[in-house]
Amino acid sequence: MTVGMINANPVVHERPERAAHPHPADAIDALDVFDTVRDIKDPEHPYSLEQLSVLSEESVSVDEKLGRIQITFTPTVQHCSMATVIGLCLRLKLMQNFPPHFKIDIKVAPGSLANEESVNKQLNDKERVAAALENPNLRQLVDECLCSNDSHSH
């Protein structure tokens, strides 16, 4: 990690509770996906991505017919160098929890990051993602972010 935090004063929100919603047991919808990723920990702070407003319910869209999951996340600051780590966490979490035929597209919210185009391209190059996840230091960081109370995961 770099000396000093990229964002020393994040805004933190309460974690809203949400009632379970009925739907066929094997169907997947945006709220299921959101529940899977909302509690991923920020790489720098002891808060979840949801608490930091990196993610919200509106971040996720699912087209089950096409087998596609799209996530748009908002890094906490414009020059956040942790954006690629957050993207890796999202991708690994989704790969571990949803059927392999789903295509996953991850992007930063438009206008939210100085090097948006570059980060988006990197996060959606599956070869670079695979190589990054073979890097032991990076993999450990990602695993730590994914290691949380799994009471809200499927």
Add this chain to the structure above:
Amino acid sequence: MAMDGGAAAVLREAHRLTGHTDRVWSLAWNPSPGAGAGPVLASCGGDKAVRIWKRAADGAWQCSDVLEDTHNRTVRSCAWSPDGKLLATASFDSTTAIWEYSGGDFECVATLEGHENEVKSVSWSASGSLLATCSRDKSVWIWEMQPGNEYECVSVQQGHTQDVKMVQWHPILDVLVSVSYDNSIRVWADDGDDEWHCVQTLTEANNCGHSSTVWALSFNQKGDRMVTCSDDHTLKIWDTSADLSQPKTSDNQESWRHLSTLTGYHNRTIFSAHWSSEDIIASGAGDDAICLFAEDKSSMVEGPSYRLILKKEKAHDMDINCVRWCPQDPRMLASASDDGTVKLWELRGNALD
């Protein structure tokens, strides 16, 4: 072709090869398996292993060898030497291993080091005396084979501005092509004094090039056409008949040029393309589909155009990373996927008229 009558083309799944425990990244058919030997196919992947597949007497395909414990990260690419006696494997561990193949056994006889990051691709020149590698470190290395399983690095090229995805030699000339995450295609040649240079760069700006990562390329048999495929969901066909291996003079300004763009056939990244000796282009993509194309000889438009022969939807359960036509049987296609399998396909029916 008379043998296929008028039946429409069909790609039939003939065999499904299992054994890899992670995604399969790349495939390579041995171009010269030896007198009396049937086809030999190498596959490699995320399980850090290379598998060798052969057809048994009863027609079933078997894994005859597993090469492992040499690379400690993903094996991203594999390539046979033209004489079929050597197999090169490129790995995310930053090395390229050279294996000697004597028809039955493999022995690792050399390890090429120097790249700072993952090696993405390896390719032998048509003469078999040169080997090229490329890496996420943005460089393209050219190695010359020396006696005694030695490889001398004769050139390190730095022209790409990003990750280099694939290198491929021209099928006849000592001309090398590299494609990159920087969206460009670069052509490299020796100026005659053992000095390698970039002799042409094909980009979106000035050559009708790709608008996103270029993942792979393939030449036709004569080397006068090339196909490239990209994250922009297109395939591009190039006229590569100009001989770029000759030093440029003031009266020799020939260059390669764009001929055609195939768009609308795949809706995800196209990871692989391969041109058969029967002039059929296969593509494999992140939409889990295989497409086959051929030149449209009935077209009246100026310049060549290419038509879809067929699209095999759901060819695999996940992304297709590599498609390769069998050199001994040009109607057999191998494909490799994130689903951990290799499939062998038979092309039947009338594909060319």
